[in-house]
Amino acid sequence: MRIIGYIYMLALGALFSDHCQAQPSTRDKLIVESLLRLDDVMVTGNEKLESAVNRYLKAVKGTPKYFEVIDKLKYEGSAADLLAIAVKSPLDSDSVKAAELLLEFDREQLLIAKLHVSDTAIVNAAIQSLARTTHAKTFAILKPLVTNVKLTRQVRAAAVSGVGKNLQGQRYLLKLLETKQIPNELQFAAGNALFASPDKSVREQAATLIKLPETAGKTTLPPVPVLAAKSGDEDIGKTLFVNKATCAKCHKVKGEGKEVGPDLSEIGSKLSKSAMYVAILDPSAGISHNYETYSIVTVSGNILTGVLVSQSDDEVIIKTAEAVTTSVAQDDIDELIKTGVSLMPSDLQKFLSEDDLVNLVEYLTTLKKQ
Numbered sequence: 001m002r003i004i005g006y007i008y009m010l011a012l013g014a015l016f017s018d019h020c021q022a023q024p025s026t027r028d029k030l031i032v033e034s035l036l037r038l039d040d041v042m043v044t045g046n047e048k049l050e051s052a053v054n055r056y057l058k059a060v061k062g063t064p065k066y067f068e069v070i071d072k073l074k075y076e077g078s079a080a081d082l083l084a085i086a087v088k089s090p091l092d093s094d095s096v097k098a099a100e101l102l103l104e105f106d107r108e109q110l111l112i113a114k115l116h117v118s119d120t121a122i123v124n125a126a127i128q129s130l131a132r133t134t135h136a137k138t139f140a141i142l143k144p145l146v147t148n149v150k151l152t153r154q155v156r157a158a159a160v161s162g163v164g165k166n167l168q169g170q171r172y173l174l175k176l177l178e179t180k181q182i183p184n185e186l187q188f189a190a191g192n193a194l195f196a197s198p199d200k201s202v203r204e205q206a207a208t209l210i211k212l213p214e215t216a217g218k219t220t221l222p223p224v225p226v227l228a229a230k231s232g233d234e235d236i237g238k239t240l241f242v243n244k245a246t247c248a249k250c251h252k253v254k255g256e257g258k259e260v261g262p263d264l265s266e267i268g269s270k271l272s273k274s275a276m277y278v279a280i281l282d283p284s285a286g287i288s289h290n291y292e293t294y295s296i297v298t299v300s301g302n303i304l305t306g307v308l309v310s311q312s313d314d315e316v317i318i319k320t321a322e323a324v325t326t327s328v329a330q331d332d333i334d335e336l337i338k339t340g341v342s343l344m345p346s347d348l349q350k351f352l353s354e355d356d357l358v359n360l361v362e363y364l365t366t367l368k369k370q
Contacts (some may be wrong), residue, residue: 028056036072043073050077057081067097076105083110087125099129103137112141115155120292124158131162139168146173147181153340157189157285164193170202177209188213188282195223213281213349221354224281228273230358237363245352245360250321250344253367258323260307261291261344268368276361283344293343294318296328297335304328307343311336 031052035041043049053075060066061081070078078101085098102111114126127145130138145151145159160182163169173190176182182190187210194206212220221227241247248257251264271279278285296304296316304326306318316336317327321343349357 028052028059032056032069036069041073043075044077053077062094067094067101070101071104074105076107079105079107079110082107083114086111086129087114087122089125095125095129096132099126100133100135103130103133103135108137108141115141115145120152120154123155127155127158127162131165139163139166139172142169143172146176146186153185153284157186157282160186160189161193164190164196167197167199167202170194170197170199174202174205174209177206185284187211189278189285192224192278192282196225213347215349215354215357216351217353219354221281221349221357224274224277227277227354227358227361232355232359232362234359234363234366237359237361240352240356240360241363244356245348247360250323260319260321260323264364265367266369268365271364273361273365276364277357280348280357280361283342283346283348284340291343293339293341295335295337295339296333297337298328298332299334300332305339305343 031049035043035049035053043053053069053073054077057066057069057075057078060069069075070082082098082102086095086102089095099111102108111126111130115123117123127142130141142159142162146156146163148156151159160173164173170193173182173194177187177190191206191210191212194210195203197203197206212223214220241253242257247264250260251257251262252259253263254265267276291307293305294308294316296318298304304318304320306320306324306326309317309319309325311317313330315327315329316333317325319325352360
């Protein structure tokens with residue numbers, strides 16, 4: 001093996017030689033392939049090797065080779081790129097691989113810093129990427145967020161969901177529920193995690209501690225994993241979307257409806273069935289950064305609540321749940337408060353039957369990117 005390693009070192013020397021006739025991209029590939037065959041090679045700190053590896057990684061980004069090279073070479077120079085991938089899309093398997101490598105490189109502080117930014121979408125993505133790894137550090141990172149009352153409801157709900165993805169975390173959540181350390185606003189997130197547990201004892205204990213939402217007929221809904229396994233009628237669901245469920249009053253689909261909340265034309269490509277049920281049954285747990293709700297208290301005592309459209313030195317513009325855009329002069333504003341509560345009704349299921357809800361979600365799953 002020493003002889004083989006020596007041969008590869010000679011090959012590397014030849015590739016860096018001014019006499020090498022290979023094209024730059026080919027040379028970079030050959031250099032990286034040679035490095036992958038060497039044991040305990042140190043790339044970080046070697047300017048020539050780092051440059052070649054960086055160029056090669058840029059060329060193969062988005063392919064399995066990208067992560068293979070970083071992992072095998074233990075190349076920490078890619079940390080910034082890995083962080084960007086980890087918080088880009090929590091549903092993407094690449095985000096999990098990126099988070100796993102950051103933890104392996106002891107660079108978890110980069111991810112932890114993202115848990116405290118103002119953009120809830122980035123915070124949620126970081127939490128979900130961490131939660132889906134199998135690394136032992138994950139629980140210790142997410143655990144403090146669950147009980148930190150200084151954090152927003154959205155961040156804590158995401159942390160509860162993340163902690164509840166493994167048995168250790170599920171038992172921790174049960175302990176918090178027993179000692180009443182999880183507030184009502186986070187109990188749905190806790191229940192969603194616990195009722196999905198493969199451990200029967202966890203599910204049974206959760207049933208004694210958490211009350212599930214009720215439908216129009218005062219019937220208790222089954223846990224989200226059970227709902228997500230059901231199939232509905234998408235045509236009935238479309239009718240519900242426009243009429244009984246009142247979704248079209250705040251959401252657009254293919255140009256139809258009102259634009260208060262996010263456009264749902266491609267929601268089926270973005271969320272799983274389980275995630276859709278969570279968004280409907282616990283809307284305040286995952287408000288998108290651009291759709292956070294604000295309340296304006298005017299000098300005269302009036303209160304206006306809606307989505308913040310814009311804010312300047314002269315005025316604040318919000319859009320109400322009725323899709324009415326209202327401008328208020330800064331001089332007329334006594335307080336501008338971010339509520340942390342979604343404009344979407346938190347008890348929508350009380351106006352629907354279980355079948356209605358299943359049909360509605362079935363319709364939403366058909367709304368995919370063309």
